[in-house]
Amino acid sequence: MGTIKRQDVELLAPAGDWDCMRAAVANGADAVFFGVEKFNARARANNFLTDELPEVMAFLHSYGVKGFLTFNILVFENELEEAKRLIEACVDAGVDAVIVQDLGLVKLIRELSPDFPIHGSTQMTITSPEAVEFTKPFDIERVVLGRENNLKQIKTIGEQAKLPMEVFVHGALCVSYSGQCLTSEMWGGRSANRGECAQACRLPYDLMVDGEQKLMGDITYLLSPKDLAAVELVPELIEAGVMSFKIEGRLKSPEYVANVVSKYRTAIDKYFDGDRSAPSKEDMRELQQSFSRGFTHGFLGGTNNKQLVEGTFPKSRGVYLGRVEKILRDAIICRVEAPIKRGDGIVFDAGDPTKKEEGGRIYDLRRQGTKLEGEAQEGTILELVPGRNDVDLRRVHVGDRIWKTNDPALDRRLRATFETEKPYRVFPLSVKVRGSLGQPLHTWWTDVQKGTTVEVFSELELELAQKRPMDQALLEEQLGRLGGTVYQLESLDAELYGDLILPMRELNRMRRVAVEQLAGERPKPPVYVKREVSVYADVRTGAAADSALQQPAAAMDSPLAQPRKADRAEGATAGAKLTVLCRSLQQLEAAVRSEEVGMVYADFEFIKQFPAAMALARSAGKPIALATPRIHMPGENGYHANILKLQPDAVLIRNTGALYYYLRAHAAKPNEPFPQLIGDFSLNIANHKAADLFVDAGCNLITPSYDLNVQQMFDLLRNSDTSKMEVVIHQHLPMFHTEHCVYCTFLSEGTDFTNCGRPCEDRRVSLQDRIGMSHPVRVDEGCRNTVYNAIEQSGAEYVRQFADLGVASFRIEFLEETAEKVDEVIELYSNALAGRITGTQVWRSLKAINQLGVTRGQLVK
Incomplete structure (x- = not known):
């Protein structure tokens, strides 16, 4: 990496309203991120209006500040037209980039404009060089890394992937990986993937160990992390290759924005002035005063579960x-x-x-x-x-x-x-003056930062000076009177031939004209290519879905509004098969015995059990898929190499980093047998464009996002090739997926996997909420925790309608069920698929929650 220059490093500030935006600009932000009234991950912030975009961008650009619009949520099928209109408004207003989570939206933006800048949101869960590589065909110009990456990993990602990296340096930490949190919607009807986080991680929980409550004194906030404050790590972050320092806080006050931005501005400038000293005690106190649940370096210095979560309070203390x-x-x-x-x-x-x-x-x-x-x-x-x-x-x-x-x-x-009448910042002007007797005075004014130059001539001709001729000092004084403007005179180059003079009022007029013209150039937006596209022109469907598309609009709009004909018990669903995901060998033994099961998945905590799973499936003649972890970090490809060595029939892929690894492995040996690639729910496929993107990338089968309610699922299936879809119809919903390990924090003296003693191998932990529900916590090979919902849920009522739309694969997921329970559940769903019982009978028999994904949707009575 070459020498890093000050202009290569950006300080990026949040703005929930105009005051926050002014505070950011006044205190030295290089860029600001903000949302409008729709499609952003802070639905509770004041936000700006789409109609205000030109005004917002003109204000920012007049101060040389970039403006990024947050569009970092999943977009549902019926929202694509509105999403397109917002992107067009951004292109027209000269927004400097849009921060995007949904890869379907990325595809839509690229159809609209090949050069409009896109930043990959932290909600994309980009935590490895491979995940960055996956974004490159879409010309994403910057990625916001997951908050769980440490400095060493950040450096590795930058060196290998060679794409500018944005990293969160200050503010609230999510305990869950961004883009992988379903808790908020499941428990509160407000999705984190839809910008309405209800902060379930900030609630109190009791720790249950092997079914017994562990007494913890005043420690009850088991999932509430302290706040991130990395101002002391600014030198290390710059040297790791971070180009954008991101401050969290679009729900915070303008005083918070002013405070935090000014502290990080000072720290970055100090580094480039050769001063590596730490911030003063007073600076740290002032940061805490604005907002603090206690400060931590988050994961930047590596995982330290003890420092991350203290557990005694969930809100700012000061x-x-x-x-x-x-x-x-x-x-x-x-x-x-x-x-x-x-x-x-x-x-x-x-x-x-x-x-x-x-x-x-x-x-x-x-x-x-x-x-x-x-x-x-x-x-x-x-x-x-x-x-x-x-x-x-x-x-x-x-x-x-x-x-x-x-x-x-x-x-x-x-x-x-x-709150001042003065300009928030000033920019250097360089002026060139040339003049001869009897000619107008000729001046060139250059806005050094923006690189624009204007020419201004005097309206009067130069005369011979009787007393005091114009010289360098006089011109500097008159042309440098720039108070109240956004400029200050940096240099003046004057060549005057003879003792010449112009009236002072004429010099003043020339200065005013020059400043007006230059200031008028500042807010001019960048110009991007914009094409006319139809959002649904690319819809591809399977044969069954094609016939469904011919249905009358009323039936299409409300598939469940009619009487429950779709839930009738007569008639088998042709060609539909069940697949079963197991999390223990005992469950797998039961699943492979069933003739009703087409394929089994092994999703085990420890990879050392995979060979036994392969042997079980092979002896039963059942195809088997092995599941990847939810997260892919630098240096973790050994896990995937081991999966390929075992030669499963398929791999259940849960992130874009792993998907890129398998696609590359297949491309390296194109003529050798290779497992099918099945994209899981965590790829966040919520619209047909995202579905097409993952199928085109190389997925043989994809699983829709759990953020879809039943109407949104119907919308997606009607516009997609359903022969490539597998729908999960029974599961314990995975609520949080987190780097923070509850086992290590509260059941060991250690701080991470190297010294915790692995209590997860022989204990079972769950978190009991205020209404007495115990939510199981499971660990994966990378020591990451997933908190699962206590009660399983069933989409059995909708199986026949999904099958009518061409879905041929339905997945059941088990968590802690016994082998006997596995037999019972498989039999119930087999009977429902065969038309022997109704979906209603299935979920009532199981005492499961009757819903698909995270919300049931308004049409279900």
């Missing part, structure tokens, strides 16, 4: 002040560990954030009974006097932790940076 040492009639005594002054906000933390906490403003500070003015410094023993209406001191205890939650003086200082 700056730690100390503990209550004594309670007086109107005050408490504390040795303060941070500066404090009158008016600051505090809260008393008794260790149970579910109960009302006492908190308010400090009215007075005393030292040994004497009132203090000004700010008291850390280490001082103080009497803190809260307002009587704010705090009931009878509910405060000796030993309670005290947090400084708010600092009005800091907020005022931060607001002053963007």
